[in-house]
Amino acid sequence: MSDMTPIGQTPIGEPLLEVRNLSKNFGPVQALNDLTMMVRAGEVVALAGDNGAGKTTLIKAISGVYQPSSGEILLKGQKVSFNSPQEARDIGIETIYQDLALADNLTIGANIFLGREPMRKAFGFLPVLDRAKMAEAAKSTMALLDFHVSRLDAPVSNFSGGQRQAVAIGRAVYWNAQILIMDEPTAALGVPEQRKVIQLIHQLKAQGRGVIFISHNLQDIFAVADRIVVLRRGVQAGERRISETTHDEVVKLMVGG
Numbered sequence: 305m306s307d308m309t310p311i312g313q314t315p316i317g318e319p320l321l322e323v324r325n326l327s328k329n330f331g332p333v334q335a336l337n338d339l340t341m342m343v344r345a346g347e348v349v350a351l352a353g354d355n356g357a358g359k360t361t362l363i364k365a366i367s368g369v370y371q372p373s374s375g376e377i378l379l380k381g382q383k384v385s386f387n388s389p390q391e392a393r394d395i396g397i398e399t400i401y402q403d404l405a406l407a408d409n410l411t412i413g414a415n416i417f418l419g420r421e422p423m424r425k426a427f428g429f430l431p432v433l434d435r436a437k438m439a440e441a442a443k444s445t446m447a448l449l450d451f452h453v454s455r456l457d458a459p460v461s462n463f464s465g466g467q468r469q470a471v472a473i474g475r476a477v478y479w480n481a482q483i484l485i486m487d488e489p490t491a492a493l494g495v496p497e498q499r500k501v502i503q504l505i506h507q508l509k510a511q512g513r514g515v516i517f518i519s520h521n522l523q524d525i526f527a528v529a530d531r532i533v534v535l536r537r538g539v540q541a542g543e544r545r546i547s548e549t550t551h552d553e554v555v556k557l558m559v560g561g
């Protein structure tokens with residue numbers, strides 16, 4: 305059982321998310337054309353491609369923002385479809401966009417529970433915010449990510465870019481995300497902070513989660529991904545194991561020819 309994870313009991317290496325023949329058009333624009341890809345438990349798959357290649361369209365189709373025009377999405381072998389991002393979240397697909405969607409003036413705990421605040425009864429009947437539960441969640445989640453912040457009770461506006469990423473990732477993990485889709489998580493960060501985010505992604509991987517990592521930064525992709533899927537004008541231009549490819553080859557796949 306050592307290769308089993310508590311995350312929905314999907315053993316590391318088994319298929320978690322499959323996208324089959326997915327297409328999406330916006331009127332005459334074919335943003336995504338017959339795309340097939342898979343993410344296994346404990347695997348980081350990078351999505352690369354030039355501007356307009358279809359990366360955002362793909363993650364929005366996987367996360368319930370867009371309805372695919374055709375094709376299938378399977379989670380652990382079961383066909384799924386979503387009418388909203390909330391429905392995708394409910395079954396464990398969480399997207400972290402570059403803006404992180406954090407409330408700056410609130411603590412880590414309050415951000416974890418943003419919009420789904422836990423309540424307790426004071427004096428036996430009066431519903432009040434359960435701050436103890438929020439603080440405990442902040443502590444245990446950051447510990448699970450092996451991420452240390454000096455003040456758990458500080459507003460997240462005090463935090464660095466990497467720490468803020470950790471809070472957004474922590475929120476997804478707390479709500480049991482099995483697939484985390486991360487849109488350019490290192491783009492706005494300095495080098496030490498980029499390293500922290502890469503470490504966090506390694507943690508998610510070790511926990512048996514699947515990660516889709518969108519990036520323009522090949523160095524980060526090569527530091528963290530197991531595989532890379534390259535898109536070009538909405539089609540899959542190639543897929544490689546990171547250990548079996550080079551920056552040059554990836555760039556060639558991106559630009560074509």
Ligand SMILES: Nc1ncnc2c1ncn2[C@@H]1O[C@H](COP(=O)(O)OP(=O)(O)OP(=O)(O)O)[C@@H](O)[C@H]1O
Nearest residue numbers: 330333334335353354355356357358359360361362
């Ligand atoms: N809502 C939309 N309506 C019409 N066309 C769209 C829409 N969203 C995307 N497109 C088009 O679909 C294609 C793919 O765009 P997409 O945003 O998925 O690419 P991308 O790889 O994420 O690019 P970038 O790296 O610039 O974010 C582009 O030609 C884009 O103009």
